[in-house]
Amino acid sequence: MQKLVEGIHQFQTTSFSQQQKLFETLAEGQHPLALFITCSDSRIDPNQLTQTKPGELFILRTAGNIVPPYGSVFAGEAATIEYAVTALNIRDIIVCGHSHCGAMGGLLKPEAVESMPAVKSYLKYAESTRRIVEENYKHLTDPAKRLTLTVEENVLVQLESLRTHPSVAAALSRKELKLHGWVYKFETGEVFTYDPSKNEFVGLGEATNLLAEESRSLPPI
Amino acid sequence: MQKLVEGIHQFQTTSFSQQQKLFETLAEGQHPLALFITCSDSRIDPNQLTQTKPGELFILRTAGNIVPPYGSVFAGEAATIEYAVTALNIRDIIVCGHSHCGAMGGLLKPEAVESMPAVKSYLKYAESTRRIVEENYKHLTDPAKRLTLTVEENVLVQLESLRTHPSVAAALSRKELKLHGWVYKFETGEVFTYDPSKNEFVGLGEATNLLAEESRSLPPI
Amino acid sequence: MQKLVEGIHQFQTTSFSQQQKLFETLAEGQHPLALFITCSDSRIDPNQLTQTKPGELFILRTAGNIVPPYGSVFAGEAATIEYAVTALNIRDIIVCGHSHCGAMGGLLKPEAVESMPAVKSYLKYAESTRRIVEENYKHLTDPAKRLTLTVEENVLVQLESLRTHPSVAAALSRKELKLHGWVYKFETGEVFTYDPSKNEFVGLGEATNLLAEESRSLPPI
Amino acid sequence: MQKLVEGIHQFQTTSFSQQQKLFETLAEGQHPLALFITCSDSRIDPNQLTQTKPGELFILRTAGNIVPPYGSVFAGEAATIEYAVTALNIRDIIVCGHSHCGAMGGLLKPEAVESMPAVKSYLKYAESTRRIVEENYKHLTDPAKRLTLTVEENVLVQLESLRTHPSVAAALSRKELKLHGWVYKFETGEVFTYDPSKNEFVGLGEATNLLAEESRSLPPI
Numbered sequence: 001m002q003k004l005v006e007g008i009h010q011f012q013t014t015s016f017s018q019q020q021k022l023f024e025t026l027a028e029g030q031h032p033l034a035l036f037i038t039c040s041d042s043r044i045d046p047n048q049l050t051q052t053k054p055g056e057l058f059i060l061r062t063a064g065n066i067v068p069p070y071g072s073v074f075a076g077e078a079a080t081i082e083y084a085v086t087a088l089n090i091r092d093i094i095v096c097g098h099s100h101c102g103a104m105g106g107l108l109k110p111e112a113v114e115s116m117p118a119v120k121s122y123l124k125y126a127e128s129t130r131r132i133v134e135e136n137y138k139h140l141t142d143p144a145k146r147l148t149l150t151v152e153e154n155v156l157v158q159l160e161s162l163r164t165h166p167s168v169a170a171a172l173s174r175k176e177l178k179l180h181g182w183v184y185k186f187e188t189g190e191v192f193t194y195d196p197s198k199n200e201f202v203g204l205g206e207a208t209n210l211l212a213e214e215s216r217s218l219p220p221i
Numbered sequence: 222m223q224k225l226v227e228g229i230h231q232f233q234t235t236s237f238s239q240q241q242k243l244f245e246t247l248a249e250g251q252h253p254l255a256l257f258i259t260c261s262d263s264r265i266d267p268n269q270l271t272q273t274k275p276g277e278l279f280i281l282r283t284a285g286n287i288v289p290p291y292g293s294v295f296a297g298e299a300a301t302i303e304y305a306v307t308a309l310n311i312r313d314i315i316v317c318g319h320s321h322c323g324a325m326g327g328l329l330k331p332e333a334v335e336s337m338p339a340v341k342s343y344l345k346y347a348e349s350t351r352r353i354v355e356e357n358y359k360h361l362t363d364p365a366k367r368l369t370l371t372v373e374e375n376v377l378v379q380l381e382s383l384r385t386h387p388s389v390a391a392a393l394s395r396k397e398l399k400l401h402g403w404v405y406k407f408e409t410g411e412v413f414t415y416d417p418s419k420n421e422f423v424g425l426g427e428a429t430n431l432l433a434e435e436s437r438s439l440p441p442i
Numbered sequence: 443m444q445k446l447v448e449g450i451h452q453f454q455t456t457s458f459s460q461q462q463k464l465f466e467t468l469a470e471g472q473h474p475l476a477l478f479i480t481c482s483d484s485r486i487d488p489n490q491l492t493q494t495k496p497g498e499l500f501i502l503r504t505a506g507n508i509v510p511p512y513g514s515v516f517a518g519e520a521a522t523i524e525y526a527v528t529a530l531n532i533r534d535i536i537v538c539g540h541s542h543c544g545a546m547g548g549l550l551k552p553e554a555v556e557s558m559p560a561v562k563s564y565l566k567y568a569e570s571t572r573r574i575v576e577e578n579y580k581h582l583t584d585p586a587k588r589l590t591l592t593v594e595e596n597v598l599v600q601l602e603s604l605r606t607h608p609s610v611a612a613a614l615s616r617k618e619l620k621l622h623g624w625v626y627k628f629e630t631g632e633v634f635t636y637d638p639s640k641n642e643f644v645g646l647g648e649a650t651n652l653l654a655e656e657s658r659s660l661p662p663i
Numbered sequence: 664m665q666k667l668v669e670g671i672h673q674f675q676t677t678s679f680s681q682q683q684k685l686f687e688t689l690a691e692g693q694h695p696l697a698l699f700i701t702c703s704d705s706r707i708d709p710n711q712l713t714q715t716k717p718g719e720l721f722i723l724r725t726a727g728n729i730v731p732p733y734g735s736v737f738a739g740e741a742a743t744i745e746y747a748v749t750a751l752n753i754r755d756i757i758v759c760g761h762s763h764c765g766a767m768g769g770l771l772k773p774e775a776v777e778s779m780p781a782v783k784s785y786l787k788y789a790e791s792t793r794r795i796v797e798e799n800y801k802h803l804t805d806p807a808k809r810l811t812l813t814v815e816e817n818v819l820v821q822l823e824s825l826r827t828h829p830s831v832a833a834a835l836s837r838k839e840l841k842l843h844g845w846v847y848k849f850e851t852g853e854v855f856t857y858d859p860s861k862n863e864f865v866g867l868g869e870a871t872n873l874l875a876e877e878s879r880s881l882p883p884i
Contacts, residue, residue, distance in 0.1 A: 001313050001401070003254060007272035008412050008425060015269060016410035023264075027321055027408040027603035032263035033224060042253035043244070045268050048236060051228035054407065058263045063304045064295025069511030069606045070339075071567055072251050075282025075296030078345030079324075080261045087323065090435045092222050100248055102308065103243040103300075116307050118291075118386075122300030125513055127780075128611035131340045134613045157611060161565045165339075165600045170577045173595075186275065187248040189237035191229050202224060203276070217426045339567075443755050443843070445696060449714035450854050450867060457711060458852035465671050465706070469850040474705035475666060482743045484695035484721045485686075487710050487722030490678060493670035496849070500817025502706045503724040506745045512781075517738030518725025521766075521785030522703045525726045528779050529765065534664050541817055542690055543740075544750065558749050560733075562829075607781075622664070627719070628688040631679035646668060 008167040022054060022206070032058040034092040037158075041064045042187050044098050045122040058084050064154070065095055066105025066109070068125045069164040072220040078165060085177065095158050096182040097151040104150045125161065129154040148183075152201050156194060231305070238243050243274060253279040256305040256380075260286045264407050265319050271357070280384040285324030286316055289346045299386060306388040306398065314389070316379050317403040319371040325371045346382065350375040367403075374432040376402040377415060398426050465491065474500040476534040477526040479600075481507045485628050488539040488541050500526050506545025506596070507537055510567045512605040520607060527619065535610070537600050538624040539593040548591045550575070565604065570595040590625075594643050597623040598636060671699040682842045685717065687738045693779060695721040697755040700821075706849050707761050709868050721747050727766030727817070728758055732827040748840065749831040756831070759813040759845040767813045771796070788824065792817040811846075815864050818844040819857065 015021070016158040036046045037060045046052075046059055060080045067077050084090040099106070106123060107130050113119045123130075132153050133146065140146050159181050162168055171177035181194035183201055193199035237244070257267045257283045267273075267280055281301045289296050305311040318325070327334040327344060328351050334340045344351075353374050354367065361367050380402050383389055392398035402415035404422055415420040457464070478488045478622045479502045486503055490492075502522045509519050526532040526618050539546070548555040548565060549572050565572075575588065585596050601623050604610055613619035623636035625643055634643035680685070699709045702724045703874065709715075709722055723743045730740050747753040760767070769776040769786060770793050776782045795816050801810050801812075822844050825831055834840035844857035846864055855864040 001255070001399070002275065003277075004271045004315075005425060008270060010411045011270055015272075020410075023408050023410065026264045029321075030263045030323075034222070035261075037275055040256075040281050040305070041245045041278050042251045042277055043275045045388035047266050048268065048275070049229060049238075050225045051230055052225070054264045054269070056224075056263060058261050059282050061280050063301040066297060066300075068296055068604070070570070071511060071512060072514035073294040073296045074339055074341060075289055075294045075298060076287060076298055078339035079337075080282075080284040082337050082339040083323070084261070087281075087340075094225075100250075100324045102251075102304070114305050116388075117296055117299075118299035118303040118388075119308075121295035123299060128512070128608040129604065131608045131612035132615045133341055136616050153615075159258050160602070160611070161511070162603045164570065164606060166570040166573045167337075167339075169599060169602070170573035173574045174578050178222070187244050189233045189241075189244065204229060217277045443697070443841070445868060446713045446715065446721075450712060452714045454852045457714075459677075462852075465850050465852065468706045471763075472705045472765075472810070476664070477703075482722050482747070484693045484719055485689045485717045489708050489711065491669045491671060491674055493673045493678075494667065494760055495713060496706045496708055496711070498666075498705060500703050501724050502703050502742075503722050505743040508739060508742075510738055514737045516734040516781055516784035517731055517736045517740060518729060520725075521729075521779075522726040524779050524781040528705070528738035529782075542692075544693075544746070546735075558698070558742075558745050558830075560737055560741035560745040560830075561750075565738060576837035582697055608783075609779075620664070629686050631675045631683075631686065646671060661815055 006035055011033040012077050019054065026055045030055055030088065032060070033054055034058070034089060034094055034171045035060065036082065036094050036096060037061075037065050037067065037185075039063060039101055041098060041101065043100075044096075044184060045094070045136060049184060049191070052193075055122045058088060058090060059183065061092065063122065064099055064101065064107075064118065064126060065158060066122060066125045067095070067102070067161045069161045070166060072125070081162070081165050084168045085171050091176060092178050092180060093162065094180045094182055095162065096184055098183065099148065099151065099185040099187060101147070101151050103206055104129075104147060104154055106153075110148065118215045126154055126157065128157045128160075132157070151181055152192075152194075163173075225250045227430055228238065240275065244274070247276045249280070251276055251308060251309065253277055253281060253305075253311065255279070255315055256281065256302065257315050257317060258286050258288065259281075259317040259405075260284060260319055260324065260366055261324055262319060262322065264321075265317075265405060270405060270412070279309060280310060284329075284340065284343065285322065285347060286318055286322070287343060287346045287375075287378045288316070288382045288383045290352060291387060292348070292385075298390055300322075302383070303388045304338070306392050313401060314383065314401050315396060315401040316376050316383065318376045319404065320372065320406040320408060322368070322372050324374055325350075328375075329367065347375055347378060349378045349381075353378070364407050371403055373415075376404060461496065468497045472497055472500070472530065474498055474530060474532065476500070476536055477502065477523065478536050479503075479507050479509065480538040481540055481543055481545065483540060483543065485542075486538075486626065486653045488538070489548045491626060495581060500530060500532060505561065505564065506543065506549075506568060507539055507600060508545070508564060508567045508596075509537070509600045509603045511603045512608060513606075514567070523604070523607050524609045527613050532621050534622060535616060536603065536624055537597050537604065538626055539597045541590065541593065541627040541629060542624065543589070543593050545572075546589060546596055549596075550588065550592055568596055568599065570599045570602075571599070574599070576579060593627055594634075596638075597625060676773060680681070682729055685847060687714050691719045693718055693751065695719055695751060697721070697736060697757055698723065698753045699744055699746065699757050699759060700724075700728050700730065700768065701847075702761055704764065705727060706763075707759075707847060709759070712847060713855070716825050721751060721753060726761055726785065726856065727770075727789060728763065728787045730758070730821045730824045732824045733829060734827075745830045746826065748834050752837060755841050755842045755843060756825065758818050758825065758869055759847055760818045761846065762811065762814065762848040762850060764810070767792075767810060767817055769810065770817075771813055771826070787836075789817055789820065791820045795820070797841065813853075815857075817838040818846060844878065
């Protein structure tokens with residue numbers, strides 16, 4: 001804790017003063033650019049990664065960047081998503097997985113989470129991920145590649161789940177919201193984005209289309 | 222989104238290279254200093270506030286830094302807390318509220334969240350906060366002071382809720398875990414911590430005791 | 443009841459004997475062509491509509507052809523879908539709404555279901571439908587057109603929800619399952635199917651593509 | 664799918680025109696004779712079995728014709744039953760099991776559903792059935808007879824469960840609703856009904872009483 005307290009002291013005496021104006025303005029309200037859903041993992045810093053300042057990213061973080069489908073539980077995920085879309089009028093949601101994810105590791109190796117009932121229970125919302133990997137990639141035995149694939153598939157599965165949230169479904173159908181699927185490989189600094197036209201994750205610069213996919217609702221009459 | 226993509230490019234060409242060694246080492250595993258539970262609010266950046274680097278803070282963020290009590294729902298909060306304590310052997314948990322919190326504003330003004338059923342449902346886990354404020358501070362009518370008090374009381378209420386999680390309760394009883402209640406006033410850069418010996422929130426430097434262990438409700442004003 | 447008992451007698455003495463061979467063969471097992479998800483409404487007869495014989499359609503029927511997302515409740519919908527895909531190896535799932543649907547009428551007019559708590563509770567799984575219609579089609583005031591639109595949008599919403607079921611997600615990603623969205627207008631005998639290339643419901647004969655949309659999972663390596 | 668599309672075309676050009684008047688009249692509303700609860704099994708066609716026309720049977724179908732007791736889950740079963748009784752003023756409810764039921768087979772052989780967590784979870788609502796068979800019929804070892812008995816007992820168990828639904832309980836107590844327990848042996852076309860005066864299932868013609876009202880468990884063999 002001492003290190004954190006000292007860090008705060010350092011923040012107050014240096015960075016804060018450089019951004020004091022910004023912070024004072026932000027007291028009047030926030031207008032973030034996006035909702036960023038990512039893992040609780042300590043190695044991920046969404047603001048550092050995107051070089052964003054306070055006020056720019058609304059951030060939901062839980063172990064494994066998992067989004068339970070709507071109606072399954074009314075916990076933080078549903079409330080945070082609804083608040084972002086309805087109260088803050090967010091136009092972009094990014095679901096960002098990452099390399100070396102411990103939650104995804106636990107999904108592939110259930111015995112590793114046997115002693116953690118809440119984790120085990122939460123991972124049922126990634127059961128689609130587990131089955132996609134298990135059933136479709138039997139021949140992929142290299143553990144590192146298998147984990148990478150799991151992280152990628154999980155981003156797509158959680159995007160599906162995100163669509164079941166009414167605030168998201170309604171905004172998608174108004175074409176006022178876009179969904180994005182990313183994977184951050186922190187050890188190289190690379191970010192990959194799902195490109196639906198190629199049906200694969202590509203380097204962020206190479207994507208021909210930044211959307212996870214098009215809206216499937218009927219057009220306004 | 223363009224701004225975020227450009228930010229990532231900037232990160233890759235500047236900050237990443239300065240920390241490349243650190244990121245490569247972190248691929249072997251994380252050993253964070255603490256679990257930091259805070260709000261999804263875009264104005265809060267826990268890493269900036271504590272001047273911590275990747276690998277140092279395991280972070281749970283949902284609207285209102287609310288922690289549903291154990292057993293009520295098996296969603297991200299329970300799993301993330303359990304993973305932090307059991308798998309990562311975390312020794313300190315900070316629940317950090319903040320000034321101008323929209324979720325706490327919604328708690329005081331239920332009609333503001335009437336159109337957001339998931340938010341409304343989530344705020345029931347802060348119902349103790351609402352009742353403490355409503356029943357004990359009737360004479361406190363200034364809206365700004367009332368919101369500040371609500372943010373403070375809510376940190377204490379969520380700390381209680383945190384104690385209902387078995388992994389937390391067991392580690393507390395082994396004296397291997399400490400809980401901390403903070404409020405970050407972002408417009409001034411100040412951080413207040415709950416000091417149980419004084420039974421109030423004090424400036425982080427003035428606290429005689431960083432733990433939030435003893436009796437935990439604020440006295441009536 | 444007398445009418446039903448007489449109907450059974452008539453069945454036994456006429457239709458049954460014409461299909462006796464078929465029924466005897468079916469005692470060895472079922473290999474249905476598709477899972478047909480539709481409303482409990484008495485005016486809908488999936489076998490009559492598709493002119494299918496016993497053994498050809500596995501049928502899930504509840505009020506409003508609603509599919510709660512996976513993990514929300516473990517009731518008949520999840521079990522029936524899983525059994526169809528996993529045990530019966532179903533390759534096509536049709537979600538079929540219909541004209542004059544009372545459940546969708548209740549969704550648009552909540553006071554009509556106020557005295558039916560279980561119905562009201564179930565309709566929360568069509569909350570996305572309600573919001574899409576309410577938020578995007580404010581100017582569409584004709585009640586009949588509004589109901590038709592609601593029935594169509596609900597088929598798309600329930601298809602999204604269907605994708606959150608792990609057995610469905612895994613089979614979609616293996617490209618061994620196709621999802622179809624239909625609306626049956628029983629008073630004219632017409633069937634409309636969602637055509638994603640046109641982003642609208644078209645007469646079943648005119649569809650250029652019978653799929654509700656393409657798989658979004660990564661391809662097998 | 665091609666077969667279904669062709670079937671619809673055939674329906675439109677032949678059967679529909681014969682019933683066009685009926686379908687047009689039904690657009691004004693439905694007044695079904697009964698709520699028919701049966702299995703999703705493709706070999707069962709309730710309209711064919713009872714020779715009923717569109718508008719005559721309100722139909723709830725899930726795997727195993729299982730009815731979770733009220734309050735356990737708010738899913739399709741509770742909503743459909745409530746809608747039938749409260750909105751449609753249904754006077755008769757039939758729970759109809761059938762021969763060669765895969766869900767009941769899974770109940771007797773849990774390892775068969777081990778890979779289907781949603782099915783396994785749903786079968787807990789037939790746990791009474793399983794225990795009645797296991798504890799009272801130890802000596803009945805012939806698998807075919809054991810499955811037939813299980814199907815029969817399950818109809819009685821689900822009738823009990825149906826009674827826990829408030830709309831049903833209230834209508835029963837007003838004597839405005841009757842419950843019926845049937846088993847359809849599709850390979851012979853026979854239908855058996857539970858006769859409480861004999862405490863057994865008898866051929867539909869032989870029943871002295873079509874109600875399943877009094878004591879409801881079968882005696883030990």
